[in-house]
Every structure is written in structure tokens, then in C-alpha cells.
Amino acid sequence: MFESAELGHSIDNKTFRKEVEALRVELLNAQFELREAAKFPVMLLISGVDGGGKSETINMLYEWMDPRFLSTLAFSSPSDEERDRPHMWRYWRSLPPKGRIGVFAGSWYSTPIAERIAGTLTADEVDHEMARINRFESMLANEGALVLKFWFHLSKKAQRARFEKLEADPRTAWRVTKESWSRLKTHDELIDVAGHVLRITNTPWAPWIVVDGSDDNYRNLRVGKVLLEALKYRLTNDVPMRIPVAPPIPPRIDGRDVLTALDLSLTVEKETYEKQLAKWQGRLSELVRHPKFRNKALVLAFEGSDAAGKGGAVRRVTAAMDPRQFQIVPVAAPTDEERAQPYLWRFWRHVPRKGRVTIFDRTWYGRVLVERVEGFCAEADWLRAYAEINDFEHALDVAGVIVIKFWLQIDADEQLRRFKEREATDFKRFKITEEDWRNRDKWDAYREAVCDMVDRTSTGQAPWTLVEANDKKHARIKILKTICQRLEREMGS
Amino acid sequence: MFESAELGHSIDNKTFRKEVEALRVELLNAQFELREAAKFPVMLLISGVDGGGKSETINMLYEWMDPRFLSTLAFSSPSDEERDRPHMWRYWRSLPPKGRIGVFAGSWYSTPIAERIAGTLTADEVDHEMARINRFESMLANEGALVLKFWFHLSKKAQRARFEKLEADPRTAWRVTKESWSRLKTHDELIDVAGHVLRITNTPWAPWIVVDGSDDNYRNLRVGKVLLEALKYRLTNDVPMRIPVAPPIPPRIDGRDVLTALDLSLTVEKETYEKQLAKWQGRLSELVRHPKFRNKALVLAFEGSDAAGKGGAVRRVTAAMDPRQFQIVPVAAPTDEERAQPYLWRFWRHVPRKGRVTIFDRTWYGRVLVERVEGFCAEADWLRAYAEINDFEHALDVAGVIVIKFWLQIDADEQLRRFKEREATDFKRFKITEEDWRNRDKWDAYREAVCDMVDRTSTGQAPWTLVEANDKKHARIKILKTICQRLEREMGS
Numbered sequence: 001m002f003e004s005a006e007l008g009h010s011i012d013n014k015t016f017r018k019e020v021e022a023l024r025v026e027l028l029n030a031q032f033e034l035r036e037a038a039k040f041p042v043m044l045l046i047s048g049v050d051g052g053g054k055s056e057t058i059n060m061l062y063e064w065m066d067p068r069f070l071s072t073l074a075f076s077s078p079s080d081e082e083r084d085r086p087h088m089w090r091y092w093r094s095l096p097p098k099g100r101i102g103v104f105a106g107s108w109y110s111t112p113i114a115e116r117i118a119g120t121l122t123a124d125e126v127d128h129e130m131a132r133i134n135r136f137e138s139m140l141a142n143e144g145a146l147v148l149k150f151w152f153h154l155s156k157k158a159q160r161a162r163f164e165k166l167e168a169d170p171r172t173a174w175r176v177t178k179e180s181w182s183r184l185k186t187h188d189e190l191i192d193v194a195g196h197v198l199r200i201t202n203t204p205w206a207p208w209i210v211v212d213g214s215d216d217n218y219r220n221l222r223v224g225k226v227l228l229e230a231l232k233y234r235l236t237n238d239v240p241m242r243i244p245v246a247p248p249i250p251p252r253i254d255g256r257d258v259l260t261a262l263d264l265s266l267t268v269e270k271e272t273y274e275k276q277l278a279k280w281q282g283r284l285s286e287l288v289r290h291p292k293f294r295n296k297a298l299v300l301a302f303e304g305s306d307a308a309g310k311g312g313a314v315r316r317v318t319a320a321m322d323p324r325q326f327q328i329v330p331v332a333a334p335t336d337e338e339r340a341q342p343y344l345w346r347f348w349r350h351v352p353r354k355g356r357v358t359i360f361d362r363t364w365y366g367r368v369l370v371e372r373v374e375g376f377c378a379e380a381d382w383l384r385a386y387a388e389i390n391d392f393e394h395a396l397d398v399a400g401v402i403v404i405k406f407w408l409q410i411d412a413d414e415q416l417r418r419f420k421e422r423e424a425t426d427f428k429r430f431k432i433t434e435e436d437w438r439n440r441d442k443w444d445a446y447r448e449a450v451c452d453m454v455d456r457t458s459t460g461q462a463p464w465t466l467v468e469a470n471d472k473k474h475a476r477i478k479i480l481k482t483i484c485q486r487l488e489r490e491m492g493s
Numbered sequence: 494m495f496e497s498a499e500l501g502h503s504i505d506n507k508t509f510r511k512e513v514e515a516l517r518v519e520l521l522n523a524q525f526e527l528r529e530a531a532k533f534p535v536m537l538l539i540s541g542v543d544g545g546g547k548s549e550t551i552n553m554l555y556e557w558m559d560p561r562f563l564s565t566l567a568f569s570s571p572s573d574e575e576r577d578r579p580h581m582w583r584y585w586r587s588l589p590p591k592g593r594i595g596v597f598a599g600s601w602y603s604t605p606i607a608e609r610i611a612g613t614l615t616a617d618e619v620d621h622e623m624a625r626i627n628r629f630e631s632m633l634a635n636e637g638a639l640v641l642k643f644w645f646h647l648s649k650k651a652q653r654a655r656f657e658k659l660e661a662d663p664r665t666a667w668r669v670t671k672e673s674w675s676r677l678k679t680h681d682e683l684i685d686v687a688g689h690v691l692r693i694t695n696t697p698w699a700p701w702i703v704v705d706g707s708d709d710n711y712r713n714l715r716v717g718k719v720l721l722e723a724l725k726y727r728l729t730n731d732v733p734m735r736i737p738v739a740p741p742i743p744p745r746i747d748g749r750d751v752l753t754a755l756d757l758s759l760t761v762e763k764e765t766y767e768k769q770l771a772k773w774q775g776r777l778s779e780l781v782r783h784p785k786f787r788n789k790a791l792v793l794a795f796e797g798s799d800a801a802g803k804g805g806a807v808r809r810v811t812a813a814m815d816p817r818q819f820q821i822v823p824v825a826a827p828t829d830e831e832r833a834q835p836y837l838w839r840f841w842r843h844v845p846r847k848g849r850v851t852i853f854d855r856t857w858y859g860r861v862l863v864e865r866v867e868g869f870c871a872e873a874d875w876l877r878a879y880a881e882i883n884d885f886e887h888a889l890d891v892a893g894v895i896v897i898k899f900w901l902q903i904d905a906d907e908q909l910r911r912f913k914e915r916e917a918t919d920f921k922r923f924k925i926t927e928e929d930w931r932n933r934d935k936w937d938a939y940r941e942a943v944c945d946m947v948d949r950t951s952t953g954q955a956p957w958t959l960v961e962a963n964d965k966k967h968a969r970i971k972i973l974k975t976i977c978q979r980l981e982r983e984m985g986s
Contacts, residue, residue: 001948001949001951001952003751003947003948003951003957004749004750004751004944004947004948007749007750007751007754008749009747009749010747011746011747122617124615124617124618124621125617127620127621127624128617128620128621128624131620131621131623131624192953195952195953196952196953199883199949199952202739202740202880202949203737203738203739203740204737204738204739204740204741204876205737205740206740207740207741207743208740209743210948218746218747221746222746225744225746226743229743229744241737243736243737244696244697244698244734244736245696245697246695246696246697247695247696247697247698247699247700247701248697248700250700250702250719250722251718251722253504253711253714253715253718254502254503254504254711256497256500256501256502257497257500258496258497258500261500387695390692451497454496454497455494455496455497455703456494456692456695458494458496459494459688459689459692460685460688460689464496
């Protein structure tokens with residue numbers, strides 16, 4: 001892996017100056033084109049051995065390109081905001097938008113590598129994390145991102161020489177700290193771990209480029225050239241790499257599915273309803289105030305047919321909670337800023353911190369429901385969304401975020417009745433649009449999409465609860481009860 | 494995952510008979526076409542809940558198709574031959590050749606799932622194993638294989654009902670054993686584990702098809718139809734799925750590489766040579782006879798320029814060993830049988846069992862050397878070979894097989910001298926061919942291929958040793974010494 005980066009590559013100043021002259025012009029042009037087209041973001045991960053020249057090269061990139069459209073993302077110890085959320089949250093919120101270049105000084109690789117060296121992660125845990133990272137990066141690539149990962153290498157001898165040189169110069173001596181020397185001691189372990197990590201994450205969609213870090217000219221020129229090459233290629237071949245991540249859905253051979261199996265005639269009497277509502281709201285109120293909940297967070301995902309009663313159900317849930325504790329996120333068309341990011345970005349930004357609740361009225365499942373049925377995205381995109389969503393919910397789960405998902409189902413007659421009722425009721429009229437009437441025509445397509453969604457995303461840790469919603473009272477009680485019972489189980493109380 | 498498979502799908506006998514009539518003809522035709530074209534193998538994995546109808550459906554497949562070109566691969570407890578080798582060895586040697594259908598009753602999923610339920614594997618270890626399986630299956634798909642994975646599902650209730658029904662009939666009562674009932678007890682755990690495993694291994698190139706197992710007609714018809722559909726698609730669209738697994742190689746910006754860095758002037762005096770040779774051969778002889786070696790195995794991989802002295806070096810190594818203990822595998826063009834299998838199959842078959850040594854004179858690296866340079870395979874194929882080879886060597890390593898790889902390098906002048914010498918020497922004449930002269934013309938292309946190979950496949954557990962081989966004596970001593978020192982390290986002696 002590192003053999004050729006230990007050969008002591010170097011470029012003399014004269015050659016360097018000559019080559020850079022042309023390179024700078026081309027880099028600036030490419031960056032300009034990237035910004036104008038604004039079709040994809042660029043992510044440069046700058047990693048490597050301490051003293052391998054990471055900051056020097058980042059500075060050089062700033063010098064060569066337009067610094068206004070370049071941002072460096074550094075990650076030191078996480079803030080309390082970050083600590084309270086899944087560990088990938090900080091990276092998600094730092095992703096550069098389309099048209100920009102984000103330079104990651106430190107990345108999702110830093111912690112696993114450091115923890116493996118420290119021995120707090122086992123080899124299997126590292127491999128598991130790397131498999132997750134491969135999926136994350138394949139999602140970035142499928143969303144169009146150009147991802148280049150650099151590793152600046154130094155042999156142990158070269159690292160020592162580097163530190164000594166920096167120390168000797170009063171202008172740079174401050175950069176060599178106690179930590180630097182202790183890193184020299186774990187150089188062998190770093191190379192072992194990094195060699196493995198780089199090998200299993202060296203994917204076609206996010207390749208590692210190992211660069212000999214010992215000579216500034218060589219390192220900078222290599223990075224500049226690789227970046228330019230990749231930029232030019234993507235700008236002229238405007239097709240992101242398509243990594244197949246999801247199998248097609250095999251055809252059904254009979255008419256039975258999870259929705260036909262629902263008994264939509266279920267009802268709850270008014271009196272029972274009032275009693276049950278009070279009971280479960282009271283219980284929910286206790287649960288989210290329980291000290292154990294401070295170490296958890298809750299995501300409630302509401303999906304359902306139009307007019308299925310999501311809004312009303314959400315209100316019955318929030319009635320049991322302190323408004324300072326929860327946030328309702330109604331999901332409509334994405335903003336410009338959201339459109340410039342990977343699909344899941346706009347949901348990641350609302351992930352609750354510990355002790356908090358986020359309620360999504362419509363969710364990330366829009367991609368496999370409305371976007372699929374209406375043809376707003378390509379088949380390859382909604383197919384891969386199943387896997388990406390599972391990964392997203394898995395990341396929430398391991399961070400202690402409890403995910404509860406509801407699909408509210410009504411039948412076509414009941415929907416029609418509600419539409420008409422809404423039209424007749426003044427204060428409900430805003431709720432019914434042309435689009436709602438159109439969606440009704442696609443009833444069967446939606447039914448199929450819902451069944452496939454349940455098949456592919458009802459997981460052990462984030463199962464779907466299908467709610468018979470012809471009777472709103474039944475639906476509300478079932479939802480409240482499901483939330484309470486799940487919280488009780490997760491909090492072991 | 495299993496929601497829709499718990500709905501109690503069923504197909505009545507009349508519909509079944511009618512549908513099967515057409516299906517059988519089509520399946521037979523497709524199987525015939527598959528066999529005639531012999532372009533790809535088909536692998537059907539039949540897994541699922543006990544009592545879910547695995548053997549019933551396999552029997553049905555035999556009834557529907559030509560049984561001569563169908564083979565069922567069952568895996569019970571491994572033989573001693575198998576136990577002594579990496580755990581994937583038994584699956585590799587069972588792979589159906591191109592044109593055939595292999596039905597796997599039990600597969601590489603069986604053990605991880607069982608061990609997870611028993612608690613002997615952690616969740617992380619399972620995920621790690623699944624990542625490995627995903628890579629293995631993507632290799633199969635890239636090699637052209639059509640892989641379909643079926644999971645026959647039963648709810649706990651349906652499983653109990655099934656056992657009771659089987660027990661009640663004297664013709665089938667024998668099939669319900671104590672183990673069956675104890676499996677019923679771990680049904681929930683199985684569903685948990687399988688749900689996770691299926692989700693993360695449900696890839697576009699090897700999809701899982703979950704089938705409700707409770708009704709014979711429904712299950713058989715579903716499997717038959719999915720199989721037919723997939724077969725027809727692959728037979729008419731004769732393009733296997735291409736899963737990108739390897740990044741391109743970034744261009745170099747200077748002339749330094751691992752080969753130019755070698756000092757080919759290194760020599761060893763005759764007298765020193767004799768002494769050293771005796772010393773290291775003696776040491777090697779002790780090491781492979783050491784009791785600790787009985788739990789290890791050794792793979793020696795020799796690659797090098799033509800006339801670099803591989804054969805002579807191999808002889809100096811084998812001289813120290815008992816011929817019953819080692820096997821030399823000279824790698825030339827593949828046989829017909831080997832050509833009908835994935836690329837690495839012909840190397841897997843020679844993996845030594847514990848206590849044994851296999852010496853490869855030329856190796857699996859042929860794909861990234863001669864096949865790359867001569868254009869015998871597509872770029873995508875040799876690019877992905879790096880990752881496949883790393884996985885192969887990793888599998889050897891975790892099974893205790895020590896892998897030591899040598900590249901013997903000579904310079905162009907020395908090669909010419911040796912070619913001429915060979916032509917002049919009667920008993921060496923068979924060694925020099927037209928091809929050798931042609932290869933000389935591609936010296937630079939080979940040099941590049943070797944450097945890329947070292948970059949991408951010199952791993953912590955299977956590093957390359959580059960051998961300066963202008964002086965044969967120096968080369969032989971370096972090789973023997975490297976082997977001995979590595980064995981000492983691995984055996985902790």
C-alpha cells in the first residue's frame with residue numbers, strides 16, 4: 001500500500017514552478033465551471049501521517065483556487081450539540097453543497113483509526129464501521145458527489161526528520177508538540193491500521209490516493225493534478241458513477257399484501273376512546289419526562305394516504321408533551337439549500353438531540369412513495385433509497401434515537417368522504433388541493449409502493465406500524481399505545 | 494422484511510396445475526439454452542425457516558427440469574479435509590460450472606446465522622462476515638454467475654402447524670425431530686437475525702426473494718416463476734451485471750517506483766552463499782517440521798520477470814522439505830474445467846490443508862500482470878482482481894495459512910544474457926520461447942503492472958518481498974531468509 005510512497009519522491013523548484021503555472025489556470029477554470037454548473041459537490045479528504053503536510057497542501061489549494069468557494073471542514077473534539085447526536089451528524093451537516101469544494105481536514109475515518117490504535121475498537125468493529133462508510137460514500141457518489149481521499153504518507157524515519165526540521169525553525173517549532181512525538185511512537189500501528197482501512201475503503205466511487213508526503217513540491221503537485229484530472233473528467237462526462245445498491249422487486253403472484261390484510265372496520269367507541277386517550281397520553285407524558293429518556297431521543301415518522309388523519313394523530317401525541325421538548329417537521333418540497341445536498345440531508349438536519357423528540361409529518365419515505373409513483377426520480381434512485389434509509393435509521397438506532405414509524409391506511413370510499421367533507425368545511429378547505437384528487441387516481445400504484453416500502457424497510461429496530469385509520473379514534477389510540485409500549489421496552493421500565 | 498410472507502398466501506390446485514403446465518415447458522427450454530450457451534452458471538440458494546418447504550421445492554425443481562444438469566449441494570458438518578482449510582473452501586469447490594444450475598441447500602449463510610443465534614458470534618462479527626459475503630457474491634456476479642437467494646418464511650404459528658401436520662402423517666413423521674421442536678423455540682431469534690442478515694445482503698447482484706413457505710403450491714410457483722424470469726432475462730440480455738469494485742489507478746508524476754528503487758547490483762560471494770544456503774535451508778527444514786506448524790499452512794507465491802530465476806529459487810526451497818509435505822503448482826493456461834469457473838477457482842482448489850505447503854510458480858497475479866498487459870481480459874476485470882485477490886489472501890490468513898509472495902526482478906540486460914545463454918544451452922532450450930522474446934518488448938508495461946500490483950496488494954498479512962535477482966545467489970538467500978523469518982514470527986518461535 002505504502003511502498004511507493006516511501007521512495008522519497010521529490011520535484012525540484014524549477015520544474016514545480018513551471019508545472020504549477022499551467023495547473024493553476026486550469027484549476028481555476030475547472031472550479032469556475034463547477035460553480036457555474038452547480039451540478040455536483042466535490043469532497044476532498046485530506047488524511048495521513050502527522051507531519052505529512054496536510055495543512056501545507058490545504059494552504060496551497062487556497063492559494064491556487066478561488067477561496068470563496070472552498071471551505072475547510074475541520075473536526076476536533078465534538079461539541080455538546082454533536083455529542084448528543086449520531087456520530088455522523090457532524091459530517092452530514094458539513095457536506096459542501098453542489099458547485100462547491102469541501103476540504104475535509106479530518107473525516108469519518110479519523111475516529112475509527114484513532115480508536116483502533118488505542119485498542120478501543122476491535123478489528124471486527126473497524127471492518128463493520130468501514131462497511132458502513134463504504135455504503136455512506138456510495139450514497140454520496142450516487143447523489144453525484146465527486147469524492148477524492150488523499151493519504152499523505154511518511155515513513156517513520158521521514159516523520160522523525162520532519163519533526164526535527166520543524167522544531168529547528170522558530171517559525172514552525174510550535175507545530176511540533178508532545179503529541180507529535182507520541183504519534184511517532186505509534187507510527188507502526190498507524191501504518192498497520194491505515195493500510196487495512198485504506199485497502200477496504202478504496203472504492204471506485206471514492207478512491208484513496210496515497211501520496212508521498214515528504215516533499216512539499218511533489219505532494220502539492222500530485223494533489224493538484226489528481227484533483228484537476230478528476231474535475232475535468234466529471235465536468236465533461238456529466239454522469240455520476242452509478243453504484244447498483246438495490247435489487248429489483250420481484251413480481252407478486254397473487255393479490256394478497258400487507259394492506260389488504262388490514263381490517264379497516266376496526267372502531268373504538270367514543271367513551272372508551274376518551275378513557276384510553278387520557279390513559280395513554282398520561283403514560284406518554286411520564287415516559288418522555290423519565291430520567292432514562294435523557295439518554296434517548298425519539299423520532300416519530302408519520303406517513304399515510306391523503307386525508308388519513310396524520311395531522312390529528314400528531315396533535316394527540318404532542319398534547320402529551322412539553323413544546324420545548326419536541327419539534328414538528330412538516331415535509332414539503334425541499335428548499336434550494338436542501339436541493340443542493342444529498343436526499344437525506346434535509347432529514348439529518350432535524351435529528352433530535354438527546355432527550356428531545358422530532359415528529360415528521362411525511363418523511364424520508366417520500367422518495368419511495370410520491371417520488372416513485374409520480375416519477376419525480378429515476379427508478380435507480382428510489383430503489384437505492386431503501387438501503388440508504390435503512391442505514392439512516394440504523395445510525396439513529398445505534399445512537400439511542402428510537403424510531404417509530406406509522407403508516408395510516410384508509411380505504412378509497414373513506415378518503416372520498418373526507419375530501420368532500422373538507423371541501424364543505426371552510427377551515428379545512430386549505431387542506432384539499434387538485435393534487436389530492438390526482439393522487440386518488442394512482443391509488444393502486446401507491447398501494448404497491450407502500451407494500452414494497454414495508455417489505456424493505458420494516459426492520460427489527462425500526463418496524464412499521466400499519467394503522468387502520470378509517471376510524472380516527474381507533475387510529476389515535478393505536479398510535480399512542482404503540483409509542484408508549486415501544487418507549488417502555490427501550491427504556492426498560 | 495417478512496410482513497408479506499406471513500399473510501398466508503396460497504394457490505389452489507386447479508390454478509397451480511394450469512400455471513405449471515406452461516411454466517415447466519419454459520423452464521426446460523431455458524435450462525436447455527443455458528446449457529447450450531454455457532456462458533454462465535446459476536446458483537440458487539434455498540434457505541429459510543425449518544419446515545418452510547426447502548426440500549419439497551428442491552424436489553419440485555428436479556421434477557420440472559432436466560435433473561442431469563441440476564446439482565444439489567448440501568453442507569452438513571465439514572469433513573476433516575474441509576475443516577483443515579479456510580471455511581469458504583467447501584463452497585468454492587462446489588460451485589457449479591458455466592451452463593449448470595447448482596441448488597445450494599444450505600450455504601455460506603447457514604453457519605453465521607446459526608452461530609449468531611447460539612451467541613458465539615457478536616453482531617459486529619456477523620456484519621463483518623456479511624460484508625465479506627457481499628464481496629464474494631459480487632465477485633461471482635462479476636464473473637457472470639446468476640445468483641438468486643430464496644428465503645422460505647413461516648411465522649411461529651405456521652411453523653408449529655407445519656410440524657404438527659407432518660407428525661400426524663406416518664409417511665412424514667420421521668421428518669419432525671427433537672431438533673425441529675427446539676428450532677421452534679428459537680424462531681424469534683432466527684427471525685431477528687435473518688431479518689438483519691437478509692437486509693444487508695440483499696444486493697442487486699444477488700437478491701433475496703422472501704417467499705411465504707406455508708403453502709406448497711404458492712411457494713413452488715413463486716420460485717419457479719422468479720427463476721424463469723431471471724433466466725430468461727440473462728439469456729436474452731447476455732451481459733452480466735458489472736459491479737464496480739476497484740478505483741482507477743491515478744497517474745504517476747515522476748519516474749520513481751518500487752522497481753527503480755531496487756539495487757540490482759547486490760551479490761553474494763560463492764563461499765558466503767554456500768554457508769548461508771545451508772544455514773537457512775536447515776532452519777526452514779526445522780520450521781516446517783515444528784509441531785506448531787501442524788496448525789498452520791504455507792503458501793509461497795513466486796512471480797518475476799521471465800528468466801528471473803523462479804524455478805531455481807523454488808528448488809532451493811523445496812530441497813529443505815519433505816516431498817510429501819509440499820506441492821508445486823506451475824501455473825499455465827487454465828483447463829476447460831477451470832475456464833468454466835470464476836478466475837480464482839483454480840487457485841482455491843490448491844489451497845493446502847493444515848501442516849502442508851503449496852508453492853505456486855506463477856500465481857493468481859497473472860490477471861494483473863500478463864492478462865492486463867497482453868489485453869487477455871478487460872480493464873474492469875483486472876482492476877477488480879486486486880480487491881478479489883486481497884479477499885482471497887485475507888481468507889487464507891484468517892484460516893492460519895501463511896502467504897509469502899516474491900517478485901524476482903532482473904534488469905533488461907541480464908534478461909537478454911540469460912535468454913541467449915538458454916538458447917545456447919541444450920537442456921535449457923525448452924525454457925525460452927517466442928513469447929519470451931515478445932514479452933521483452935513490453936518491458937515498460939510490465940514494470941507499470943508490477944508497481945501497481947505491489948501498491949494494491951502488499952498487505953500487512955501478505956506483503957510482497959521484492960527480490961533483487963540479477964545475482965541468483967543473492968536472490969535465493971533472500972528468499973529463504975524471508976520465509977524462515979516470517980515463519981518464525983507467525984509461529985512465535
